[in-house]
Amino acid sequence: MGGPRFEPVRAVRAYERVVEQIEEAIEGGTLCPGQRLPSERELMVQFSVSRSTVREALRVLQARGLVRSRPGDPHGAEVLPFSPAALHKSMTTLARVAELSLAELVQFRMVLDSSAILLAARLRTDEQLAEMDTAVIRMRAAVEAGGDDFGACDVAFHDAVARASGNKLIQICTDVVRSIVLDLISEKIAGAPDGEALMRQSIRHHEEVIAAVRTGDGPLAARLTRQSMYDYYAGYVPPAERAALRALLE
Known part of the structure; x- marks a missing residue:
C-alpha cells in the first residue's frame, strides 16, 4: 500500500x-x-x-x-551573562561527531580571519597596530628560545587582529574555531619534523600582513591571510577536500 x-x-x-x-x-x-x-x-x-x-x-x-x-x-x-563557552562546546561536539570536517573548520577560519584583518586594516588604532607588532616580536623571540611559547604568541597576534576588527562576534568565533582546529591537529603539529622552518615561515607571513595593515591595504592583508592559512593547514586536510580551501584563494 x-x-x-x-x-x-x-x-x-x-x-x-x-x-x-x-x-x-x-x-x-x-x-x-x-x-x-x-x-x-x-x-x-x-x-x-x-x-x-x-x-x-x-x-x-x-x-x-x-x-x-x-x-x-x-x-x-x-x-549568567553570555559566554562563548557554550558556543565552543557545541562546535567542539559537532567536530567530534564529524558533523563538521576539518576542511570546513579551516575554511571558516580562513573566512573569519581574513575578514577580521580586512576590518583591522581600515579601523585599527596605532595602539592596536603596536599590539600586532609586539606579538610578532615575541614570536621571533620564542623561536630563538626553542619555540615553546610560539603558539601563545601567535594566538596573541590573532587576538589583537580580532579586537582591532571592532566586532565582538568575530572575536568570539575566531577564538572558538581556532582552538577547535588546533585541538584536532595538535599532535600532528607537535610531530612535524620541520617545526622551526614552519614557525619562521609563519613569522614572514605575519610580517607581510602587518605591512599591509600599516598601509591600510585591507584587501591585500585579507588575501595574504587566506594564503598563509592555506599554506599552513592544507597539508592536514585530506587531498579530496582541499578544493574547498583553494576556492577562497585568488
Missing part, C-alpha cells in the same frame, strides 16, 4: 518544556544576566511540576551555560 510513512512521535518531557520557557525568557530579555529565577518551590507552582522536574530543568540550563544553580541556595538560580 502506497502513501506516506510516518515516524513515531517523541513524547516531550515536562522538564524540556520548563527549559524552553526559561530559555525564551532569557533570549527575549525578560530575564537578564544577574537576575535570579524564582525559587525551586515557586517554579514548581508556576510550572505545575514536581521538584525533580524543576531540578532536571535547572541542570540542563546550567549545562548550557545559561544559569548558575548552587545546591542548597535558598535563592533562585542566577542568570
Whole structure:
C-alpha cells in the first residue's frame, strides 16, 4: 500500500518544556544576566511540576551555560551573562561527531580571519597596530628560545587582529574555531619534523600582513591571510577536500 510513512512521535518531557520557557525568557530579555529565577518551590507552582522536574530543568540550563544553580541556595538560580563557552562546546561536539570536517573548520577560519584583518586594516588604532607588532616580536623571540611559547604568541597576534576588527562576534568565533582546529591537529603539529622552518615561515607571513595593515591595504592583508592559512593547514586536510580551501584563494 502506497502513501506516506510516518515516524513515531517523541513524547516531550515536562522538564524540556520548563527549559524552553526559561530559555525564551532569557533570549527575549525578560530575564537578564544577574537576575535570579524564582525559587525551586515557586517554579514548581508556576510550572505545575514536581521538584525533580524543576531540578532536571535547572541542570540542563546550567549545562548550557545559561544559569548558575548552587545546591542548597535558598535563592533562585542566577542568570549568567553570555559566554562563548557554550558556543565552543557545541562546535567542539559537532567536530567530534564529524558533523563538521576539518576542511570546513579551516575554511571558516580562513573566512573569519581574513575578514577580521580586512576590518583591522581600515579601523585599527596605532595602539592596536603596536599590539600586532609586539606579538610578532615575541614570536621571533620564542623561536630563538626553542619555540615553546610560539603558539601563545601567535594566538596573541590573532587576538589583537580580532579586537582591532571592532566586532565582538568575530572575536568570539575566531577564538572558538581556532582552538577547535588546533585541538584536532595538535599532535600532528607537535610531530612535524620541520617545526622551526614552519614557525619562521609563519613569522614572514605575519610580517607581510602587518605591512599591509600599516598601509591600510585591507584587501591585500585579507588575501595574504587566506594564503598563509592555506599554506599552513592544507597539508592536514585530506587531498579530496582541499578544493574547498583553494576556492577562497585568488
